[in-house]
Amino acid sequence: MFAAIVEHANKPFSPEAISDMLEEGTASDFHYEWQDCDRESHGSHCTADLWREFKELAPDVRCQIQRVTMKEGGFAARAYIDFEGSQTQPFLPIFPVNTRVRGVICSELEFDGHGQVRKESMHLCFEAPFEAHPIVIDFLAQSATQLALREGGSRMLQRAMEVAGHEECVTLCRQFRGHVWEASASPHANHVLQKCVVNLPPRKVLFIAEEFKGRAVLAARHSIRSRMLERFIEYFPGEVLDDLVGELIPEASHLCCNTFGNFVLQRLLEHGTDTQRRALVEVLSADAASLAKHSIASNVLSSAFIYCPVRDQRFLAEALCADAAVVRSLRRHYIASFVMRQAKRVITTPGRQGALLEISL
Structure with a gap:
């Protein structure tokens, strides 16, 4: 059934087909979320509306299941989904507009006792070779200061830094030059700045500390x-x-x-x-x-x-x-x-x- 849900991403939007598919394949308390984009829905009706918006703004996106791994107990699974396409408006703010991108999405699934999907949680996967989606990486770096202010965007940037090469991390970090004081007060962006300090040589990120000069006591409080x-x-x-x-x-x-x-x-x-x-x-x-x-x-x-x-x-x-x-x-x-x-x-x-x-x- 999960494969059928993914396959619907490759077809023109049909309200009836989506409703039937969600009613058959998902539990009554189905919860969907895309962590990176802070998108979520509860129940089949809200999820159908989300699908409709997605297909209107990203009509040429194509998806294919790469592999599925069942977790111990049989009521949870992890799926890796290849995707490629573009969006006409920033429905998914982690991707550029009117630019074709490709990458891998990781979908965490939970099932009820009847085998229906009870919860699906998705995020952009960086476990694949980093060079596989350079356009996405470049966009993340360019948009880092804005993405970092959101919970999902912050987590995604932190994951990216864990697997990115040294130069990619430095490039991403430099986007915060001149924005450190604002970002350091954000409950989300501060974690990205901390990641920069922890992961990179001091000489590369010393500018972060320099933007605290004259305000150290204020920051300490x-x-x-x-x-x-x-x-x-x-x-x-x-x-x-x-x-x-x-x-x-x-x-x-x-x-x-x-x-x-x-x-x-x-x-x-x-x-x-x-x-x-x-x-x-x-x-x-x-x-x-x-x-x-x-x-x-x-x-x-x-x-x-x-x-x-x-x-x-x-x-x-x-x-x-x-x-x-x-x-x-x-x-x-x-x-x-x-x-x-x-x-x-x-x-x-x-x-x-x-x-x-x-x-x-």
Whole structure:
């Protein structure tokens, strides 16, 4: 029956034939979606309308099943479908208009107990040789900034980058030059930018970080842009981030209390240069006792005791243990007590070590 559904893509649209085919071959709760294009329909009537629109705007598209693999249990399958043709309007926004393209679509199928299709989920397949559809790839690169803003387009671009050659990835990434700040706030496009940072050499994508200059603190407080800062710190050489880090450190006492900024600082303590870590620890030490009691900031102090060189850990521990009364208060605090246990392991000043020991007895 699935083969009959595919075959209908090669025939002129017939409302009666499509309705009969869908009624016979699909379940009553049939759900169809094309992930890349954010297209979906529920039920046979909506799906028939989608077919009609498809045939009107892409009348010369031809499809052929390449292979079908049944999954364990027999109620699901994966089909690979060769396609070739063009569209007169952007019904499928991942393809150019009035340009003949070819490629492979992957269709994930689920069946009910009667063998009828209950769900079909499609996406453009990049498992085939990348050279097989250069027009599609070129179009994706040219349209990357717009496609990345949609959930389906973002996922498709990420899949493409996983199998594309180095030069194709660089070409795609360069499309975001001048658009990084906007894309970095998108819940979808930011994943494409992160993929660029993770997959490509820093020298090829350093422009992404450069577009954050002067706005690093704002980005660190942002629920989505903060992820980009984390990737920069993880994958770029620390020295090339001195300007961005220089913006963050003076605001560290505030950022480490922020829901998102604290993760940026933790990444800096884990991956930053020794100089960057030292500068950050000095700022944190100035208000260490207060930060140790904070439910979020205390995690940043804990990271300092995990990742920083011993001399910086001791510097922070000395700041926490500068006053015996403060030490007593921190040791009894339900949050700060965990930080103080870490401080106790590295403190070396006899008097302050004794104060910690006295309180712990």
